[in-house]
Amino acid sequence: MKKEVLLAFNELVEDRQLSKEVILEALQSGLVTAYRKTVGASSAQFVEARINFEKGQVAIFAEKEVVEDVQDDRTEVLLSEARQVDPEAELGDMVVVESTPEDFGRVAAQTARQVIQQRIREAERQIQYEYFGNLVGEVVSGVVQAVTPGYATIGMDKKAEGQMLRKDMIPNERLHTHDRIRCLLYEVKETNRGPQIYLSRAHKNFLKRLLENEVPEIYHGVVEIRSIAREPGYRAKVAVSATQQGIDPVGACVGVRGVRIQAIVRELNDEKIDVIEWNNDAAAFISKALSPAKVVGVFLSENEEDLNTATVVVPEDQLSLAIGSNGQNARLAAKLTGWRIDIKSLVEAAADAVRKLQEDPAYAEMAEREAEAQQKVAIMLEKKDEGRPLPPEDYTFMTKFINRVEKRVEEKMREENLEEKRRYDAARATVPELAYEINILDVDLKEHILVILQGAGIDTLGDLVLQVRLNPDRILGLNGIGPKTFEQIQALTDGLRVSPEEAVSVDDAQTEEIPAIEEILEAVPVDVDEPVVETPVQEEVELVEPVAPVKPEPVEKEKEEEPEDDFDKLFTYDAAKYGYYEPEKAIFDDDEEEQIKPTKKKKRKKPRPQLDDPDPWDGW
Structure with missing residues (x-):
């Protein structure tokens, strides 16, 4: 019996490719579940199963209460039986004693079977997920088990199955059942039915991993893959560079008589692969990327808003080769270099230059x-239109003419870019650094205006000031900002300038009161050429919390009086000031102070709008 149990256990371990601890835990869990169902034990009661493989025995231990008279043998045990396990046991104690039911082996085999299988399946799925999760981005091998119109099922290690969707297959490649193939494992998802493994042979990283496996220089870092562009099953371009001097990166990838690259081509179902040396010079790199076509000239046009465009001029007999079948060669070159490529023939480029x-x-x-x-x-162009042949020297002359014109275009664009940079630097120098620390939502403008500005990518007050000085039309063109609102924004930003005059005046009078942030926002604009050196004003302003300032109504300064008189005049109501009447003659007594001043009680009330102030006509 003991040999049969041990052999069955070892066979289960080998068949499932799991550790002994996982199988043992599953068996114990199944036996505990079988015991609970057999005797009807509560799930709150502690129960454990112990398996002795040497003797081939299974025992169940349960926690029970020590009592004098057993009423329920599932939860109670006699004191004499308890002291056989724990000599110090007393009445009311809880002890763990053996509670294996009679004929438990046959009952457990039937009841625990499903539980054990479920636990083993869960353990297998968890091990599969952890194992293949560490292989994401690597090349794995498998056997084709089934092929359907939508996907192919690949059998893998750990008894796992991977899926290769139709988009991940190489076009025109036929997979047959029982074929062993290599794939790139690019994603693993955890589901209720186990890990979902996705494989691909069309991914560009699959080509990258194959190159690392076939070329030792790439694997050891002597040669580096800089970029890959691929159309699976048809053509691929790979840009490589050497990290050490004296190494030919293209030759290392191709190998002697093309042995290395041919092994990859066969793996990819005869997909053509162009290996190109990477170059820092964009024009030279684009010229090589269009190989096997010969290029006469490459002229770059850099634009921050749009894609960078490269105009490539090729001889007429090389135009179709440069474009490729259905534009494939030009498309791959654009993906490889990251430039938008416009290919023109020599005659067409000469006509454009004229x-x-x-x-x-x-x-x-x-x-x-x-x-x-x-x-x-x-x-020359007229002769070409008439179909007359041109000598080689005419083509050479046109090439030089195109180079002169296009180089002038590049110089002009560089001058425009430098001018734009100078303009940006000049505008940036007039914006205080403190303005970039103030959130746009804390600026003293209407809330919906601030939300519109934030939605346009303006996150700080400094960004708003810079944008108004560089391109005010962009602010005015935002939906929801009209001319009046723009005038408010302009008035706000014009007061924020780095002023050397203000810096000097503050240095001379350091004891003066330093203005708050709302006073800085209303400062008079002063044009400067360079930003001011850090001054005590900036240090003090940094301590001000960036919140939306609430501007109090201006109060005219009067002569120094008693604090009580200042408080009275602050809440004095003048009806003539607000247009309610025009005082032609005195209505009250000669005591003019009694006409306007409120009573002592009313002047201590909380300030409110003018209409809530005491009416001077009361009591007339």
């Missing part, structure tokens, strides 16, 4: 210098 000189006023000066060359190119 048109720029004739129509664009910005090229008037250059048109005068290139008048003779422009006429020659125009004659």
Whole structure:
């Protein structure tokens, strides 16, 4: 019996590929469940199962209360039996004693079977999830078990199954049952039915991992993969660079007589792979990325708002090769380099250059210098339109002419970019650094205006000031901001400027009262060329909490009086001031102070709007 139990246990461990501890825990849990169902024990009662593989025995131990007379043998035990387990047991104590029912082996085998299987399945799923979760991004191998129109099922280690969706398969590749294939494991999801494993042979990282496996220089970091562009099953481009001098990155990837790259090509169902050396110079890199086509010239146009565009000029006989079948070569080159590529033939580029000189006023000066060359190119283009052949020297002349014109375009754009940068730096220098620490929602403007500005990407007061000085039309063009609101914003931002004059005046009078943030917002604008050095004003202002300031109504300063008189005049109501009447003659007595001043009780009331102040006509 003991040998049969031990053999069955070891066979279960080997079959399920689980550890002995996991199987033992599942068996014990199943036996405990079987005991509870057999005797009807409560789930709150402590019950444990112990398995002795050497003797082939199973025992159940349950916690029971020590009593003199047993009423319920499921939860109670006699004192004499309890002291056999614990000699110091007393009445009312709780002890754990053996409670194995008779003929428990047959009953447990039937009742605990489902529980044990469920626990083993849960353990298998958890081990599978942890194992394959660590393999995300790596190449794994498996056997094709089934192929459907939507996906293929791949059998893997740990008795797991992976799915390869149709979009993750290489087009035109036929998978057959029992074929062993390699795939990239790119995602693992945990579900109620076990881990969901997703595989791919069309992912660009699959090509990257294959290169690392086949090329030792890439695996050891001597050669680095900088970029990959791939259309599965058709063509791929890989940009590589060497991290050490004297290493040929392209030769290392290709191998002797192409042995290394051919092994990858066969794995990818004869997919063509172009290995290109990466270059810091964007023009040279784009030229190589369009291989096998020969490029005459590459002219870059950088734009922060739109994609960077590269105009590539190729000979007429290389135009179709540069574009590729259905634009494939140009598309892959654009993905590889990150540039938008516009390919033109030499004749088309020459025609565009002539048109720029004739129509664009910005090229008037250059048109005068290139008048003779422009006429020659125009004659060449007429011959080309008529279908007449051109000698090689004419193509060379057109190439130089295009280079001169396009280089002038690049120089002009660089000048515009430098001018824009100078303009930005000049505007940035006039914005106080403190303004960038104030949240836009704390500025003294209407709440809905602040929400509109924040939605436009303006997060601080400094951003608002800078945007108004660089491009005020953008603020005015926001939906919900009209001319009146823009005038308020402009009045607010004009008062925020770094002023050397103000800095000097503060240095000379350090004992003067330092203005609060609301006074800084109303400061008179002063143009400066450079930001002021940090002054005591900035240090003091940094202590001010950035909250929306509440501006009190201006009160005219009078001569020094007693504090009580100042308090009285603060709440004095003048009806003539607000247009309720015009005093033509004195109505009250000669005591003018009694006409206006409220009583002593009323002047201590909480300040309220003017209409709630005491009416001077009361008592008339």
